[in-house]
Amino acid sequence: MLSRNIRLLSRRYSQAVTFRTTESSPTQQNENQVGLFYTMNNDVCKQLFAHGGLPKSFMKQTKTFTETALMVRLPALDIIDCIKVTDLNKPVVRYVLYGEKGAGKSLTLAHLLHFAHEDGFLIVHIPWVSDWLRRLPRDKEMSNSQSREGFVDIPLDAAAWLLHFKMQNQVLLKTGDLKTSKEYVWSKRESTPAGAPLAELVEHGIARVKYACDVIDVLLKEIKLLSNAKKCKTFVAIDGFNSFFYPLTRLSTPTKKKVAPEEVSLTAPFMEITKNDWTNGAIVVTTDQLAVPEDRQENYLPKYLLYQKGFEHLDPFVPMEIGRYTEREFLSCASYYRDRLWLRGPPELESELKLASACNPYNFMELCAPL
């Protein structure tokens, strides 16, 4: 009884401020919805982010809140608008999201992924580059590349990514319009004929983990060709892209030699696809301080994080800063937390939390957790 009363009370309080929008399709959202939350369809969410893509802490929160609600924020809308008006016959435009730790770069990317999914893009998405290059779980497999001398394969990660790719693009892959342009011979007995659907290629990579890295290489080349031929439009999203440019990875060859990111066989295809020498697509990457070790975390500006090499690789790109919450966004977020009964207490609490979290979304979330 008491808890119901409390719930009713907080509901009533939260209804004073609108914090939710019913417009759940990012293609339709506009400035009127800035700072409001929209709920993602569970199936779509599962399809897009089942194999990563949302930060871990946010995943936990969605489980608690029993819904995946994203805030519509201005940078995402800005990029969506840009993508809408871009002439797809021109070379792809690259967007770089940057901002402080916890400002919401990954969630903005998730929002954009949702948009791309709604808009019928073929999605090429790396949830977190550092998972490949810097994370070393015990079962990490590293082997010398068979096809290319001096390269290191991470076949399990590659296969996992192929699975992720297949999951995200299951609709498009099923239609079967996307076909390979030439024959690829993997071994004496295994080959993919020209004109085979891309799904077959992906399946092959997943089934034969040994060739997963090569399959990715081929797959991305094919995607580029298909995009150029207007068979599909492609949305490339890479989170923690600056990890590719940090001089050393934590991987090592079987002979314990340290590996530079260029020597990982997965790097080259993604470098290729982030070039602007193809059309009919869009590229959004994020640069994150957390993607590199602490000695490279002095500030969050993209040129510093990407090094000159990375900057020149992406140049000209559209830098897009993801900032802290504005006044409006903060209030809306606070009332959302109140609605979810995540935040209780007197209304003065907000101003205190605002000061304590400095309007940083992640800090705010963390501070609210014990309340």
Added chain:
Amino acid sequence: MSVFIRHYNPGSVYNAKIWRFASTTAETPKLTNGEDDEEFRVLDILKKRDKLQRRAPRKADVPPDRAEKMRTDQKWGDVWPGPKSFHPSSVPLPIRQGYVPKGQAPPGKKANAELMKIPNFLHLTPPVIKSQCEAIKKFCTEWPKLLNSEEAIEKHYPLEIITSDYCHASPVIRNPLSRIVILRIKLSDLKLDKHARDKFLRLVGDRYDGQTDLVTITADRCPVRRQNLDYVNYLLTACYHESWNYEDWEGDKTLQDMEYYDFDMNQSKRNLVNWHLLCLNEENNFSDEEIKLYDVASIPNATEYIESVSSLFNDGESDATLKKYDTSVRKLLGLPDKKIVT
């Protein structure tokens, strides 16, 4: 009386001779004159003395201090015509100087060594200077009419030589610091091309101040000012001509050695040209040289983009430069402007 003479010849035996002179005095017979005063002298055994007369102390006739007698409308230049150390009676001013005991005033001007120690400029009062200037005016020539402003002077006399003269009261009038010569010139006044300017800056090192664009060469190694002057002139000449020289090894300079960001030599230019040609659907297989020479003026909105990229590298990355880069890239790629939080 003796003379001691030393003859010294190298190699010979040392010999000394002593002459002794025997002095002779002439014996002159003493004249006895007038012992013929017959009066006896009285033997005064008790030696009664006269009462000593107290001498009345004579009052010293001290004239009043000169300083107090001075008229107020006197010409001070006549009283104190040249430099000299302080004299209290000549200066009609209530000056005090020296250690101040607690609760008391500093010592007055009379018998005050502190005032005499320090140099004074009592001979250089404004009216005196004025009259002296008037006096030497007839030797001066007129100031050139065209040099009527600082800019004109800088334009016609770009080279600036700075020396210091020292004036102090000591047995020596020379001061070693007066030998130092400073030469200053604006770098923009030197005729240098891109390479020569770069080399000149490397040669002068921290003698160049980027804020004021001034090159300052200081010489103090020679003992005389004249020599130092010659030396700074030599240094400037040598640096200037050396910077125009082109050595063989200078061709080996790579992109990493560049001290500033040159858009034409970097990857970004290649990116830009490639992007432009892709937009036009043209073939691009340019070599590095061709890319370098490619005229970017044909690309719309490129100049602003180039400027913003250069400033991003040259001025360092900051919110301002990134914002500039953002707007210029959006213009270049034909994207809408950034949305602003309302």
